[in-house]
Amino acid sequence: MTYGEIFKNAAEILSERGIESPEYDIRCMMQRCFGIGRSSFFQLKNEIADEQQKDVFFLSVKKRAQGYPLQYILGNWSFMDCELSVGEGVLIPRDDTEVCVRECITMIENAGIKSPVIIDLCSGSGAIAISVAKKLPGANVTALEFSEKAFGYLCRNIELNKLGNVSPVNGDIYEYFKNYADGYFDVIISNPPYIRTDEIPTLQKEVLFEPEMALDGGSDGLDFYRCIADKWLSKLKKGGIMSLEIGEDQGESVPDIFRSKGCGNITVVKDIQNLDRAVTLYLN
């Protein structure tokens, strides 16, 4: 079978199964399996592919056709300027998360904090912790994650990105706050699980391959924000910065949680689709 025929065949399989961007997915999988990028494809499309490699490729296509995430098939994904290893057991980093990261970095720079002590709660692959640590080499970042599988990816990604200023911690957000004195951190950042439990079965089929623990924010989706407000807010210094990703329908409920703890200076930040995507505050 030629590479051109493989492409056509795979595109038909994915299209029939309603996969959203079949051509993009196939190009990524061809790059991974055969080492063929977009430009070399046009030169090589009439060449015959290695039989064994072709079989491996079509196994991936079949998985993808069942909704298995492209990112898990590829085994890596990029977030901001960082390449991250991903696979079953860890949430795939989303572009949406850039909103809370960029906002946080701007707030730190505007506050003139040169060596911020930062904690990323619910760190998953380390997307947030690693991108913040890369942008702010003077920062000292702790990345807290409870899931053992996700923690494995977190440690690998810190190594992959060769960062000496991120410390991974395998701990529970509901317990680990006890290890820090009040006022210890300059910055708390987090993209916690925030989907309502009853909404999870209705999500896009790709998402259902991701760990439920990374999604489930409890019956109203707000459990983790309450935990951060109850247990972690006091760990922030006066004048400290908090930046949290939120669901698009949480632009009122999440600020209310922090207002009830006496916080002012709360801002809701929108994403490029004009949806509420992050809540930030300076601790007064």
Ligand SMILES: C[S@@+](CC[C@H](N)C(=O)[O-])C[C@H]1O[C@@H](n2cnc3c(N)ncnc32)[C@H](O)[C@@H]1O
């Ligand atoms: C929405 S994901 C975010 C992952 C990553 N920060 C990102 O933005 O891609 C939430 C993460 O919280 C972790 N998590 C769930 N319950 C936790 C707990 N009790 N303590 C710490 N982490 C927890 C999940 O395993 C998952 O990695």
